[in-house]
Amino acid sequence: MQSNAFLLSPPHCSSSSTWYLRHTDFIYRYPNFRLNSYLPKRISIHGVSVPSSSTTSLTYTSLSTYSNSCKWNSNTSKSGRHFEAIKSVHETSPPSSSSSSNSLSQRLELGVLFCLWYVSNIYFNIFNKQVLKVYPYPVTISLIQFAIGTLLVLIMWSFNLYKRPNITKSQLVAIVPLAIVHTMGNLCTNMSLGKVSVSFTHTVKALEPFFSVIISALFLGEVPTIWVLSSLVPVVGGVAMASLTEASFDWVGFWSAMGSNLANQSRNVFSKQFMVKKEESLDNITLFSMITILSFALNVPLTLCMEGVKFSPSFLQSAGLDVRELCVRTLLSGLCFQAHQQIAYMILQRVSPVTHSVGNCVKRVVVIVSSVLFFKTPVSPINSIGTGIALAGVFLYSRVKQINKPKRSE
Template sequence: MFFLWSFKLQPCPKISKPFIIALLGPALFHTIGHISACVSFSKVAVSFTHVIKSSEPVFSVVFSSFLGDSYPLKVWLSILPIVFGCSLAAITEVSFNFQGLWGALISNVGFVLRNIYSKRSLQSFKEVNGLNLYGWISIISLLYLFPVAVFVEGSQWVVGYQKAIETIGKPSTFYIWVILSGVFYHLYNQSSYQALDEISPLTFSVGNTMKRVVVIISTILVFRNPVRPLNALGSAIAIFGTFLYSQATSKKTVKKNEDNKNI
């Protein structure tokens, strides 16, 4: 983000104390969501983590309902195949363990609460676009994470670095992989926020569903993870449920926008 702001590729937002305070909560949930996702990736197959993460709409509906939002019956019905599909995928997953499962579930909770409180706490900062909002959430998240990482794992960094170099073979390869991982992760989020500004919610939801399919299939091909037929069926049902949820909620959003225009 500093690179984009420095070279005027992205307008730098005006920062104020209320703006930073409003981001403290969303950034904390973002940190929790990202750490737990990485923990899950380290414990189970990447494809399985993404299947479980496709259940994020379930948490979104439940937490939003507790906070006062209401959803039509078809939205609630759309989360049933998500729950069933994820459950079927979990009980048939070859690499299954509870640490990986709980990591993915906690990640869902963290990112859902980040999204909910981002909308609720930033109503007064609508002039900040999505990319700048995500950039500052990431920066504050770094400030949260760095001292914790030093305290919890600081004594293991040297040993871990040496093992990584031994496994990969060359220090330069290790650095390139770490840098590319960070760059691609940021570009993925950047493109998502920019796409949401340019296309309809329905089109975005379809693309987001296809993203899950591409990621899961790609990780299976790259890492050669064994997939049982019932596991593949459960994954497909969960992703299909995510698509149904996306359609149901996008229609709800369109209707809400039309009602606001009429008012």
């Protein structure tokens, strides 16, 4: 709460005379100010208590009560013919109706972002699975997805859709580990989707809280409470139950999903350490943009070493693939990948990490259900119960984390 004071020296006038403001610049800039006569010891202006003086006060009023004239108090001395202009903090505070409308618009905007986050993630998994079914080269697919994301980031910076950052050398060095684990996380996810069903991949990825607790304890010194550990029991038990009854179970797909959990949670821990350093800290969207560009650079040599050049038109035609359909679906999966990642960071800027975690849990439920319906994945009753228990455990973990903050070891 601030109040700005202006000291003006008016011409001499008697107590009964009226002095009109002749300074057009002042009137133009502050049309809602008026002169009042001598005030008591303390006055309240729009709920703000202001000390009075022996001089006449110039107070901010609404347009409806604006007066074109003002009277000087006869007690004003010759040497003190000044008046104090007090700008009410109400000028910077929106009315209650405006505040409620802003709050409503913010909630609507947040709701739209959550819907876009879920929809983009659903289509990313569907298009990705369709591509990996006929084109089993997950490293190449990861490279293409990072290339599309890099192109979108460069377009965003070139057209000033988002401010281009000035990255220092120390910031770049700190971001490299984030890019490495981000690259490994996306690669492991694609490897898992290529081997098992989408629903099973996301069921295994529900174990993210388990890895989060372990990595946070090792690197951040966060000691989990007994309630946090208890909430992990249904998560682990549910994933184990779903794995034992999964029709498309594959060890490569299972361990790839586990590797994705490890990489993603390591990225979160490194991000926390990065954001703590104010001299290196960046906003979430800029940080993700830099991670995307570096991940693309890291993925180029990795792709050449592991799979070679497998996306040339001649290779695709020799493999008997529909080049046009494959390219369209690959492009769509890359766009959806970048969209759901970018929107996730936008939501994280607007809500708390716990709310974001709960939203991520709901998103996983939506993705599992939609993928089962789209691909008509056979699901046994025990498998469904196991998946439900695991997801319920993730939700419980999020709520417990909100109630019981982790203690940091000294």
